Amino acid sequence: MPRPRGPGPQRQGERLTPQFTALREVLAAHRITTAGVTDEQDPELVVVFDLAGTEAEFYRAVAKVEGLEFLAEMVEDDAEPDEEFVIVDAFGVATTADVPGTIYAVMSNVRAADQLIRLFAGWQSDPDAPFDVGLAPLKRAFAQLKAVRPWSAADRVRETGLLEAWQEDVTIVGGQGLWRVEIELWFRADDRKRAAAQSRVARLVEDARGAVVSSAVIPAIQYHALLVDLPPNQIDAVLAEGPEAIALLASGLIAFVAPTQPMGLSGLEPAEHSPPTGAALPAESRPRTALLDGLPLANHTTLAGRLVIDDPDDHAARYTSAQQHHGTAPWPRSSVTATCRSPSHRSPPACTYDP
Secondary structure: OOEEEOOOHHHHHHHHHHHHHHHHHHHHHHHHHOEOOEOOOOOOEEEEEEEEOOOOOHHHHHHOOOOOEEEEEEEEEEEOOOOOOEEEOOOOOEOOOOEEEEEEEEEEOHHHHHHHHHHHHHHHHOOOOOOOOOOHHHHHHHHHEEEEEEOOHHHHHOOOOHHHHHHHHHHHHOOOOOEEEEEEEOOOOOHHHHHHHHHHHHHHHHHOOOEEEEEEEEHHHOEEEEEEEEOHHHHHHHHHHOHHHOOOOOOOOEEEEEEOOOOOOOOOOOOOOOOOOOOOOOOOOOOOOOOOOOOEOOOOOOOOOOOOOOOOOOHHHHOOHHHOEOOOOOOOOOOOEEEEEOOOOOOOOEEEEEO
């Protein structure tokens, strides 16, 4: 069956040895910059393995290397074949087919990076030399490896629409007030590591004069996220200088940062006539329960006596009167479609308005 073919061990060594070396230097520098911030003796950083094609057993091999933890697999866009990577048929003949790509995100420390470098050097010098039991998939991964690098600030926002949403909002309404975002952390199976990661990210938010609104952990889908309010100076810095401009987006604990906006319904039109004020209550007033995405004006004359709001978490305290609408208020847009996308394969979708 068709499969990807790389440039071979010698060329891979020429291409990737500097990348592995740079990776170790980044990890070593990360150890210095996090001194005093974390109790870990060997702080961790997320490493990206960008492969041509896939390696189904890659995650099992990672588990065999002390200090590595498999985090996620993400499908990349197909790329045209080049002099380095092509798709070959069952007879080993190069084809013109596009080369699929896969990104594997792995948490690593310096010791694990050193072992990876040694394994890569051993494979390069003798591709047929046996690896320890369970590590053979790494040999196949080395053969298909296009790049190895840290997960970057740009990676955290590339597919989430954050920069585009911020730029549009700044253009339309200006840079005022707090800006709410969803921060998805890399899911850690270890409860202690998960709690430590959340604490460190929350500290970065507080240092930026922001606030953590809520958090969510859903182990069944390996989801861990914070809902956060950020001050406008953070948004201004990112739009002016790029994602690397603020410490929050530079944190290796964060997978994605996405804008958060309420979902709208398609094709809503303003009512031609509002119900008369002071209308009599229906003869039969059996209660009905609804989940509201927003806070209405409960004492508006049209709603008075008809609506009881249960707000145990006191969300109302965060609403201004301008943000509240009664049930018959005209919808601010004649037609709204909610476009939903998921920044990672396992997180709930982030939704934005497209008028």
